[in-house]
Amino acid sequence: NAGVTQxxxxxxxxxxxxxxxxxxxxxxxxxxxxxxxxxxMGLRLIHYSVGEGTTAKGEVPDGYNVSRLKKQNFLLGLESxxxxxxxxxxxxxxxxxxxxxxxxxxxxxxxxxTVL
Amino acid sequence: xxxxxxxDSQVPVFEEAPVELRCNYxxxxxxxxxxxxxxxxxxLQLLLKYLSGSTLVESINGFEAEFNKxxxxxxxxxxxxxxxxTAEYFCAVSEPDYGGSQGNLIxxxxxxLSVKP
Numbered sequence: 001n002a003g004v005t006q007x008x009x010x011x012x013x014x015x016x017x018x019x020x021x022x023x024x025x026x027x028x029x030x031x032x033x034x035x036x037x038x039x040x041m042g043l044r045l046i047h048y049s050v051g052e053g054t055t056a057k058g059e060v061p062d063g064y065n066v067s068r069l070k071k072q073n074f075l076l077g078l079e080s081x082x083x084x085x086x087x088x089x090x091x092x093x094x095x096x097x098x099x100x101x102x103x104x105x106x107x108x109x110x111x112x113x114t115v116l
Numbered sequence: 117x118x119x120x121x122x123x124d125s126q127v128p129v130f131e132e133a134p135v136e137l138r139c140n141y142x143x144x145x146x147x148x149x150x151x152x153x154x155x156x157x158x159x160l161q162l163l164l165k166y167l168s169g170s171t172l173v174e175s176i177n178g179f180e181a182e183f184n185k186x187x188x189x190x191x192x193x194x195x196x197x198x199x200x201x202t203a204e205y206f207c208a209v210s211e212p213d214y215g216g217s218q219g220n221l222i223x224x225x226x227x228x229l230s231v232k233p
Contacts, residue, residue, distance in 0.1 A: 004159070033220070040125065042206060042225035043160075058220065090159055105152075105221065107159030 002026050006091050006108035013081045013115045021076040021111050023091030031094045032074035033058075033105070034066060036087040043090065049074055081115045088112050118143045120209050120224035128230045131199055137192040137227045139181075139207035149190040150208040150221065151181055160206060166190065177201075202231045 004025045013019055023032065033048040045058030049068040063085060065077045074093075078085060089112075092105040123138040141147060148167050152160040164175040171183040181192045190207060207224040 040225055043223040045220050048220065092159075104162045104165075105160070107161070109157070109159050 004091055004093055004106050004108035006089070006111045008111060009109065010112050011114070013078075013113065015082060015115060017081050018077070018079050019081065019113075020078075021089055021091075021113075023074040023076070023093075023108060024072055025074075025091075025093040025106070026072065027093065027095075027106065028071070029093035029095055029106070030071075032068065033092045033094075034064070034074065034076045035090045035092065036060065037090060037110070038087050046076065046089075078113075081113075083115045086113060086115045118147070118209055118222050120207050120222055122205075122207055122224035122227050124227050125225065126228045126230065128232060129197055131231055131233050132196045134195050135193065135197050135201075135229065137205050137207075137229065139190045139192065139224060141188050141190065141207075141209045143188075143209060148210050149181075149183060150210075151175075151179070151190070151192050152206045152208060152223075154204045154206065154226075156203070163192075163205070197229070197231045199231050199233060202229060204228045 007022045030051050034046040035043040037043050044060045046064050047055055047058050047061055047066040049055045052071045055066045067075045088110045090110050091108040094105050119142045121140045129135050150165045151163040153163045154160045164173045166173050166183045174180045179194045181190050183190050204226045206226045208221040210221050
């Protein structure tokens with residue numbers, strides 16, 4: 001059981017380049033999330049999705065786009081990368097938002113992105 | 117607006133010593149509280165949670181946390197730490213979903229626990 005899988009795990013970009021992070025979960029979870037983790041800042045929510053075909057903005061959505069075309073996948077895109085987007089990105093999923101607030105988020109192992 | 121404050125960014129302790137990681141929250145309504153742990157180069161895992169009932173909650177690996185409503189705190193404690201407890205610990209808060217509003221977990225900035233031999 002793979003759980004939540006993120007690809008790639010590491011990536012180096014130049015300013016202005018674009019890229020997509022893929023999150024895949026095999027637990028049939030409805031809800032999926034993208035967080036970024038920066039030293040001393042904790043985790044901040046970028047975007048989330050409450051189901052296939054739906055997405056919503058989180059705390060720090062600027063500079064990112066997301067898509068949820070399939071229930072098991074949640075993509076995070078950077079159209080024009082900036083050095084401020086250097087971070088570790090975590091995907092998470094849960095059965096339902098209600099359960100996410102009262103229960104458990106399942107996290108991937110993270111994707112480390114460096115923008116030069 | 118909700119917020120979570122973890123008062124210590126780093127806590128170094130010796131093996132077998134007790135430890136307390138502090139967490140305070142601010143919220144105008146009832147909350148659910150969580151502690152997550154992140155081992156090096158891994159994602160976060162739920163350690164324990166307070167939803168209702170007994171204010172003292174325990175994890176399977178010896179950690180416990182006590183919900184104190186009057187002090188708006190949810191401190192994490194362990195009476196005797198091991199080297200393997202070295203990790204970063206995140207306190208998080210959410211509001212109960214009474215009205216179906218879209219809400220999420222709010223995380224603190226984390227406390228790095230370093231257990232030394």
